[in-house]
Amino acid sequence: MKKFYLLTPGPTPVPQDVLNEMANPIIHHRTPNFKAIFKETNELLKYVFQTTNPIITFASSGTGAMEASVVNTLSKGDKAIVIIGGKFGERFMEICKAYGVEVIEVKVNNGDAVDSLVIKDLLKKNSDVKAVFATLCETSTATLTDIKSIGEVIRDTKAILIVDAISGLGADVLKTDEWGVDMVVSGSQKGLMMPPGLAFLSVSKKAIELVEKSTLPKYYFNLKKALKTLEKDDTPWTPAVSLVIGLRKSLQMIKEEGIENVYARHAKMSEATREACKAMGLTLLSSSPSNAVTAAWSPQGISGKEIVKFCRDKHEVFIAAGQGELEEKIFRVAHLGYMKKFDIIIAISAVEIALKTLGYKFQFGKGLAKAEEILSTC
Amino acid sequence: MKKFYLLTPGPTPVPQDVLNEMANPIIHHRTPNFKAIFKETNELLKYVFQTTNPIITFASSGTGAMEASVVNTLSKGDKAIVIIGGKFGERFMEICKAYGVEVIEVKVNNGDAVDSLVIKDLLKKNSDVKAVFATLCETSTATLTDIKSIGEVIRDTKAILIVDAISGLGADVLKTDEWGVDMVVSGSQKGLMMPPGLAFLSVSKKAIELVEKSTLPKYYFNLKKALKTLEKDDTPWTPAVSLVIGLRKSLQMIKEEGIENVYARHAKMSEATREACKAMGLTLLSSSPSNAVTAAWSPQGISGKEIVKFCRDKHEVFIAAGQGELEEKIFRVAHLGYMKKFDIIIAISAVEIALKTLGYKFQFGKGLAKAEEILSTC
Numbered sequence: 001m002k003k004f005y006l007l008t009p010g011p012t013p014v015p016q017d018v019l020n021e022m023a024n025p026i027i028h029h030r031t032p033n034f035k036a037i038f039k040e041t042n043e044l045l046k047y048v049f050q051t052t053n054p055i056i057t058f059a060s061s062g063t064g065a066m067e068a069s070v071v072n073t074l075s076k077g078d079k080a081i082v083i084i085g086g087k088f089g090e091r092f093m094e095i096c097k098a099y100g101v102e103v104i105e106v107k108v109n110n111g112d113a114v115d116s117l118v119i120k121d122l123l124k125k126n127s128d129v130k131a132v133f134a135t136l137c138e139t140s141t142a143t144l145t146d147i148k149s150i151g152e153v154i155r156d157t158k159a160i161l162i163v164d165a166i167s168g169l170g171a172d173v174l175k176t177d178e179w180g181v182d183m184v185v186s187g188s189q190k191g192l193m194m195p196p197g198l199a200f201l202s203v204s205k206k207a208i209e210l211v212e213k214s215t216l217p218k219y220y221f222n223l224k225k226a227l228k229t230l231e232k233d234d235t236p237w238t239p240a241v242s243l244v245i246g247l248r249k250s251l252q253m254i255k256e257e258g259i260e261n262v263y264a265r266h267a268k269m270s271e272a273t274r275e276a277c278k279a280m281g282l283t284l285l286s287s288s289p290s291n292a293v294t295a296a297w298s299p300q301g302i303s304g305k306e307i308v309k310f311c312r313d314k315h316e317v318f319i320a321a322g323q324g325e326l327e328e329k330i331f332r333v334a335h336l337g338y339m340k341k342f343d344i345i346i347a348i349s350a351v352e353i354a355l356k357t358l359g360y361k362f363q364f365g366k367g368l369a370k371a372e373e374i375l376s377t378c
Numbered sequence: 379m380k381k382f383y384l385l386t387p388g389p390t391p392v393p394q395d396v397l398n399e400m401a402n403p404i405i406h407h408r409t410p411n412f413k414a415i416f417k418e419t420n421e422l423l424k425y426v427f428q429t430t431n432p433i434i435t436f437a438s439s440g441t442g443a444m445e446a447s448v449v450n451t452l453s454k455g456d457k458a459i460v461i462i463g464g465k466f467g468e469r470f471m472e473i474c475k476a477y478g479v480e481v482i483e484v485k486v487n488n489g490d491a492v493d494s495l496v497i498k499d500l501l502k503k504n505s506d507v508k509a510v511f512a513t514l515c516e517t518s519t520a521t522l523t524d525i526k527s528i529g530e531v532i533r534d535t536k537a538i539l540i541v542d543a544i545s546g547l548g549a550d551v552l553k554t555d556e557w558g559v560d561m562v563v564s565g566s567q568k569g570l571m572m573p574p575g576l577a578f579l580s581v582s583k584k585a586i587e588l589v590e591k592s593t594l595p596k597y598y599f600n601l602k603k604a605l606k607t608l609e610k611d612d613t614p615w616t617p618a619v620s621l622v623i624g625l626r627k628s629l630q631m632i633k634e635e636g637i638e639n640v641y642a643r644h645a646k647m648s649e650a651t652r653e654a655c656k657a658m659g660l661t662l663l664s665s666s667p668s669n670a671v672t673a674a675w676s677p678q679g680i681s682g683k684e685i686v687k688f689c690r691d692k693h694e695v696f697i698a699a700g701q702g703e704l705e706e707k708i709f710r711v712a713h714l715g716y717m718k719k720f721d722i723i724i725a726i727s728a729v730e731i732a733l734k735t736l737g738y739k740f741q742f743g744k745g746l747a748k749a750e751e752i753l754s755t756c
Contacts, residue, residue: 004403011404011619022620023401025382026389026573028696059439059575061615064598098597189616195404197437197575197618217595219476220442237439238567240575240618241389242400318406 004316007347009139009167009293011189011196012337014246015253018193022246029241035233037248042230044251045200048169048192048259049184051176055202056226057247059240062166062187065199067095068221069162069183073210074130076100081122081132081159083114086140087323088164092133099216104129110326111141111295113288120153129159130210136168140323142295142332143286144172151179160207166190170254171266171292171336182207188243191266191292193250193338197243203227265378266291269335269344272374276348276367280355285330292336295322297329299360304331310354317350341375382694385725387517387545387671389567389574390715392624393631396571400624407619413611415626420608422629423578426547426570426637427562429554433580434604435625437618440544440565443577445473446599447540447561451588452508454478459500459510459537461492464518465701466542470511477594482507488704489519489673491666494527507537508588514546518701520673520710521664522550529557538585544568548632549644549670549714560585566621569644569670571628571716575621581605643756644669647713647722650752654726654745658733663708670714673700675707677738682709688732695728719753 006013027034038057045055058064070092074080080101082093085108096103104122108114114134123129132154134145147163154161160182165174169184170191176184182204189196203211203223211223225236254262273294274284285295298304304321305328311317322330333347348367356364384391405412423433436442448470452458458479460471463486474481482500486492492512501507510532512523525541532539538560543552547562548569554562560582567574581589581601589601603614632640651672652662663673676682682699683706689695700708711725726745734742 004405006404006406008406010616011406014404014620019401019403022573023397025397026384026392026567027382028384028386028389029574031690031696059437060442060598061437061617063615064438064442067598095597098600099595187616189404189619195400195618195620196407196616197621217477219473220438220445221598222476237441238388238565238574239439240573240621241567242392242573243575243618243621312409318409 002316004318005346006318007334007343008318008320009190009332009334009336012193012334013339014195015193015250015338018246018249021249022242024245026241029235029239034241037245039233041244041248041251044248044255047255048251049176049202050174050178051202053176053202053204054227054230055200056223056230057239057244058199058201058221059197059237060199061196062185062199063091064221065185065187065201066092066164068201068223069185070095070101071099071214071216071218071221072223073160073207073214074099074101075213075215077102078130079104079126079128081106081119081129083108083134083145085112085114085135085143086110086138088135088138088140092164111143111286113143113145116146116149116153119150123153123157123159131160131162133162136163136165136174137172137290137292139167139293140326141285142290142293144288144290147174147181148179151181155180160210167292167336168290170262172290173263176202188247191337192247193253194243194247197240198247263291265340266335268375268378269339269341270294272344272371273333273335273347275374276371279370280352280362280367293332293334295330295332298331299355302355302358302360303328306358307331307351307354310358311350315350315353317346319347341378344371344375380694382696383724384696385712385721386696386698387568387710387712387714390571390712391717392573393571393628393716396624396627399627400620404619407613407617412619415623417611419622419626419629422626422633425633426629427554427580428552428556429580431554431580431582432605432608433578434601434608435617435622436577436579436599437575437615438577439574440563440577441469442599443563443565443579444470444542446579446601447563448473448479449477449592449594449596449599450601451538451585451592452477452479453591453593455480456508457482457504457506459484459497459507461486461512461523463490463492463513463521464488464516466513466516466518470542489521489664491521491523494524494531497528498531501531501535501537509538509540511540514541514543514552515550515668515670517545517671518704519663520668520671522666522668525552525559526557529559533558538588545670545714546668548640550668551641554580566625569715570625571631572621572625575618576625641669643718644713646753646756647717647719648672650722650749651711651713651725653752654749657748658730658740658745671710671712673708673710676709677733680733680736680738681706684736685709685729685732688736689728693728693731695724697725719756722749722753
């Protein structure tokens, strides 16, 4: 019998109600019917993003919206600060460089969060910096950045704050307006409980001032065009109709649960996963763990990739290995989106069986007991 | 009771079997399971594109792949010929200009196809032209371009031929390799019977030579990266997993019917629609009609938009108005993708009722009889 469990940091499981919505006959996008759906979806997005700013929906993966945040605000030779704590910070840097933006790299060790005072200092020394790029949850290291404190040091400068919240949105607290985040990038296949294929970008008034001046070339990701059509609940190009319709449903589910409850659920699942790993004698990678995903060092002599492969091939449980230089060294378990306590129990159980079988010495059920203890109160 | 009929040139109806495929639980993209699906899908795409060239699948609308064809082959200041017979030819021109490509515009009247000798002549006078952009089916005017003859005049020059086959693919004959088309752009929501959200780009060896030299900035649509990952049945960014899985099913359906039969079915539906319009006393817009869509001038005193609105609001039949300057002047009926003879009967019947109600003088059933006569033999 085949029965699989998806516990990766994207794609994440999609609720059956959302899948059913998308299995309805396709409708045309230039109709009152679709426009009403799109309008409702955009309002729901604002609730989840905690912003009153307009949010653009692209038919693309999250990387497309990351590119949109760069090419619509900057011009060739502009200076930007990019915080790099892993693969996704690197991606912002690569996009900036592909377009001739001068990058001040702020490198932090794998698993560590940046100190906002470093950014404050850099902004003082470089008053011509136009944008600061940060990552809410650096998925590759399961690390949370303190966006609130970065927002505070940027707020009174000329620079805008652009945050990649692709994997963090809906798991880690993000108060876009309250914290002064000018642009939030996200994607559909993480906390929003949808298949991949949609990307999002919120745009503050301060960001729009830069959009007006930006001369980098763009067409598909042209934000001015998208903002103009958004006023009429429309899109410049054909939207991914079925995905937008599914998204409305998943956002309705989030609103019904309440965003604070969604955060709390993720915090609890995250805590349970971390404590279970520790109870198994494992060490965590991150000193600033995210609510979306947990990364643990694999025990000496066992490759992280091997653990992931074992879980996949023997249990049909899909967790993730590390990326790049971390590929063999860690494994990652997501607690993200359409998941609740028993998904964590499954994940820990699968990891325990894998570790034991691969030769790691510990007592069966150690992690499970700890996870259960923490999850029992929610 | 609600029961609607989608007869627009994109999105087009999606077969229930395809919708069901996409309603399965989401799987991870970096798995042997997904890679096998992606590989099979790519082979099926080659069959429909009639090419042995690699085909890249983007998570984007068709416009994204149009942009990819420009930014990956050209450099700033390069010269390109763009054939402009309507809104979608214009789009290629706009993309080129957004990136500083020098455009030689070849304007043809609405509804007319370009004469390939004009292109031959221009290429002789401008031996430094790097690319010629054409549109297989110019959806805005329902007009077919003779790509074969354009391929002949380009074949022995240094220029590459880039064809927008977004609405034409699977409806109008397109022999990519035989006709020497270096890049074919397409999208999922037309002849491929899928929801919108995927775009495609095939790449010939001649095109790859330009890709190697192109210096226009790009990141999300970077073709070199996509070609490299494609060799491992992988993608640079998270693919739109559920859409790819649906696409495999719809392409399997096309292959089962046989591409020549698919063309023949579209040709017959197209002929029936045109002849029915004529039997109603209407005049067609195009002197070179496409198999994908038919455009007819609306009768004096009746706006095309009004006909479309009547069909939508009174019949739940979705046909299309004109675009831009043609908005009030024409109406368009698609015969594209998952449609067969009785969809045409529905379309003609809805148009007849609309025209009669809006005051046009003709005999009920004139168009229907003609359509039925033509469709009876298939």
